[in-house]
Amino acid sequence: MNRGGWIATVNVVATMFLVACRTPATAPTWQYRIRVIDQQPLVLEVTAHVAFPSSQPCRFLLGQDIGASFLSQVEWSAGTIRRDGDQWVTESSSSQGTLKYRVNVEDLGRAVRRVEQGKSSGRSWMLAWNTFLLVPESVPRWQQTRVSIEGGAKVACALLDSSNETIGSAHRLRRGVHLVFGQVERGRVPVVADDGQLLGSVEVALMDGPMQLPHARLLERVTEVFAAAAEFWEGLPVDSILVSFFPIPGRDDVLFGKVLSSPAPTVCVWIGAECRPDQLRDDWMFMHEVLHLGFPMTRRGKWLDEGMSTYFEPLVRARAGWATEQEVWEELVRGMPRGRATLEQRGMLQARGIDGIYWGGALFCLLVDHEIRRRTAGKQGLEDGLRRLFADDLCIDSGVFDLSQVARCLRSAYPDNVWDDLWARYVEGSAPVPLEELWGSLGIRIRGEQVELDADHPLRHALLTGQPLISGNPQKD
Numbered sequence: 001m002n003r004g005g006w007i008a009t010v011n012v013v014a015t016m017f018l019v020a021c022r023t024p025a026t027a028p029t030w031q032y033r034i035r036v037i038d039q040q041p042l043v044l045e046v047t048a049h050v051a052f053p054s055s056q057p058c059r060f061l062l063g064q065d066i067g068a069s070f071l072s073q074v075e076w077s078a079g080t081i082r083r084d085g086d087q088w089v090t091e092s093s094s095s096q097g098t099l100k101y102r103v104n105v106e107d108l109g110r111a112v113r114r115v116e117q118g119k120s121s122g123r124s125w126m127l128a129w130n131t132f133l134l135v136p137e138s139v140p141r142w143q144q145t146r147v148s149i150e151g152g153a154k155v156a157c158a159l160l161d162s163s164n165e166t167i168g169s170a171h172r173l174r175r176g177v178h179l180v181f182g183q184v185e186r187g188r189v190p191v192v193a194d195d196g197q198l199l200g201s202v203e204v205a206l207m208d209g210p211m212q213l214p215h216a217r218l219l220e221r222v223t224e225v226f227a228a229a230a231e232f233w234e235g236l237p238v239d240s241i242l243v244s245f246f247p248i249p250g251r252d253d254v255l256f257g258k259v260l261s262s263p264a265p266t267v268c269v270w271i272g273a274e275c276r277p278d279q280l281r282d283d284w285m286f287m288h289e290v291l292h293l294g295f296p297m298t299r300r301g302k303w304l305d306e307g308m309s310t311y312f313e314p315l316v317r318a319r320a321g322w323a324t325e326q327e328v329w330e331e332l333v334r335g336m337p338r339g340r341a342t343l344e345q346r347g348m349l350q351a352r353g354i355d356g357i358y359w360g361g362a363l364f365c366l367l368v369d370h371e372i373r374r375r376t377a378g379k380q381g382l383e384d385g386l387r388r389l390f391a392d393d394l395c396i397d398s399g400v401f402d403l404s405q406v407a408r409c410l411r412s413a414y415p416d417n418v419w420d421d422l423w424a425r426y427v428e429g430s431a432p433v434p435l436e437e438l439w440g441s442l443g444i445r446i447r448g449e450q451v452e453l454d455a456d457h458p459l460r461h462a463l464l465t466g467q468p469l470i471s472g473n474p475q476k477d
Contacts, residue, residue, distance in 0.1 A: 028096075030145040030170055032133060034179075036153040042105040042125065042182055050136055051096035059137040060099060061087040063130025063174040064117055070108040071132065074101040088134060103132045105181055115268060116176055116260055121246045122208030123183040128176035128262075135173045143170040156180035156205035158242035158264035168263070178242055178266045183208040185215045189223045191230050200236045202226055202243055209247035210273045213280065218245060221280050228320035229290050232312070232383065232466075237294045237390045238397045240264035247273045254280070257289035261297045261396050281322060288313045294386050296394045301403035303351040307361015310335075311369070312383070318464060325464055329444055330451045332366070339363040340433050347430040363433065364426055369463060370438060371418050378462030378469040385410035385419075 031049040036042065052058070058076075062068060065086035074081060074088055078097035081090050090097070109125040112118040118127035129147075148165035149155045157179045159166035180186075185206040191199045204222050206215055222243055230236055244266060248255055251272030260266040267289050271280075291309040298305065314331050317323040339359030342351050348364055351357045369382035392409050394401055411419040425431045439446065442463070443454030453460070458469040 029167070030143060032145060032147045032173070033150050034147070034153075034155075035150045036181070037102070041107070044103040044105055044132070044181075046099075046101055046103060046133065048099040048134065049096070050099065052136075052138075053095075053140070055093040055095040057093050058090045058097070059084075059087055060089075060134040061137055062132070062134060063176070064128065066111060066113070066117060067103070067108050067131035070104045070111065071134070072102050072104070074134075075099070087137075099134060101134070105132075108132060115258060118178070119244075119246065119268065124180060124205075124208035125182050126178050126180045126205070126207070126244055126266075126268075128178050128260075130174055130176055133173050135170065139170045139174075141169075141171070144168065145170040145173060147173075153181070154184060154186060156184055156186045156203055156242065156244075158203045158240040158266070160203075172263045176260060176262045177264050178244070178260065178262070180205040180207070180242075180244060187215065187219045189219050189226070191223070191226045191236055193235075194231065199230050200239060200241075202241045205242065205244045207244060207246045210249060211245075211247045211271075212274050213271075213277065217277055217280070221286070224320070225287055225290055228316055228322075229287070229294070232291075232316045232319065233294050233390070234387055235390065237386075237395050238265055240397070241293065242266040244268050246270045249273045252276065252279060254283040254285045257285045259289050259292040259396070261400075263397050265293055265396050267293070284313055284317065287317055291316065293396055294390075296389060296396055296398065296406060297400045298403045298406050299400060300349065301406060303348050303357045303361040304364075304403070304406070305361075306358045307363075307365045308382075308386070310358045310362035311365040315464060315466075319466065326451070326453065328464060329442075329453060329460075332362075333439065333444065333446060333451050335359050336363045336366060336435060340435060343426045343430060343433050345430055348427040363435075364422070367426070367433070367438070368414075368418065368422050370441070370459075371422065372414055373459060373462045373469075374441075375415055375418065378459070378467060380413075380415065381463070381466060383466060385413040388413040 028051045033047045035045045037045045068086035076090050076097055076099055078094035079090055079092040081088050105125050105127065108127065108131060109118055109120040116128065117131050118125065144167060146165055146167045149160065159177060187204040188201050189204060190201050193199055202222055204219055206218060242264060246268065248270050252274040253272050254275065255270045255272065258268045260268065269286055269289065288309045291312055292305060295305045295308050314323055314328045318325060318328045336359060338355040339362060342348060342356035342360035343363060348360055351360050365382055373381050389406065389409055394406055394409055407423065442460040443457030445452040462469050
């Protein structure tokens with residue numbers, strides 16, 4: 001070992017020793033208990049027992065301070081506590097104590113401004129727990145916390161186990177894990193691989209409101225979509241997931257979707273109350289949102305996140321048997337030109353609007369996938385980089401990452417300089433996109449409004465199915 005390596009090793013060992021000395025061997029777990037005490041209006045009682053290594057005054061705060069005005073009857077068992085703006089401060093020092101207060105869920109639900117904070121539907125309310133759980137300002141990194149729902153209340157949350165509780169790092173309390181209260185239909189569906197292996201499960205909440213589709217059919221659809229996505233990912237990229245359906249009266253389609261990142265991501269879906277089973281099967285939006293779970297939150301990387309989902313969504317639906325090859329390529333042929341100007345005139349780091357972010361990102365993904373498949377005879381593709389992200393714990397439930405860090409991880413999954421070449425050309429810079437040439441290389445001919453496909457084209461088959469070229473030989477230009 002060289003001198004630099006020896007010094008680095010000594011530093012690591014010393015740091016581990018110091019951390020071990022500072023970390024209590026049996027640190028008490030903080031206990032947060034949530035109980036519904038009134039239904040009209042819906043009111044919660046929160047009881048939090050916390051302990052500290054030494055006696056000290058304590059300042060409690062919310063992860064999102066919008067909820068501060070809807071907390072009442074705040075009490076501290078070890079002395080007086082007073083409100084200080086959007087925080088609460090104990091008047092005396094203590095090494096432990098119990099905090100108790102009430103939350104008016106309905107008023108808080110009406111006050112939230114963004115879906116990340118919460119959303120209501122009829123007599124049901126989805127709230128991020130950091131809008132109403134008061135947490136000590138100073139949280140040791142090793143502190144564990146148990147959160148439990150008591151009194152038999154019907155609450156949906158991806159993190160809750162069969163006993164209606166969850167144990168984990170106290171730092172999770174500052175992030176937007178979502179809970180659903182009130183009149184909600186709950187369900188939990190398994191995600192199973194083709195070989196029968198249980199990969200995980202998904203918590204499902206049907207918010208209050210009229211709905212023509214039976215709840216059982218929605219659960220079945222969640223199972224189908226996550227099974228198709230898990231086959232694409234070769235597993236589940238996150239352990240805990242909540243899907244919340246919001247019924248919209250007077251509509252028969254899936255209107256909108258959004259993924260809320262957190263230690264337990266939430267997929268929100270606004271669905272028409274008159275939606276029929278065949279419309280649910282033909283919908284693309286739910287799959288688009290679910291595929292976002294396979295890509296981390298990034299700074300300056302929304303175009304790549306949206307581009308991945310826009311590009312892969314029709315391919316994954318085709319692999320599941322919900323779309324034909326003709327339908328997939330018609331969609332991509334008609335959509336990709338919308339993103340062309342961004343790659344040719346500004347570069348993806350300057351992407352703006354739906355055309356630039358969604359279709360510009362999708363076009364970049366198509367160019368990368370096409371080149372990787374061509375050079376490797378279809379044995380590798382863009383999706384292999386997504387699986388590398390999971391392996392390196394660059395996941396949507398792990399925080400927010402720099403785009404450069406995500407790009408380096410993706411680059412490591414591909415041969416030669418494929419990623420570097422296209423990244424320099426179309427992300428950091430701008431350049432002409434040979435789109436007509438690309439379609440020709442895939443055996444796709446465009447005649448006016450018609451999209452014609454050559455029969456049994458190996459490279460196009462590899463992109464569609466994710467399988468090696470039928471011929472087994474690299475595709476030539």
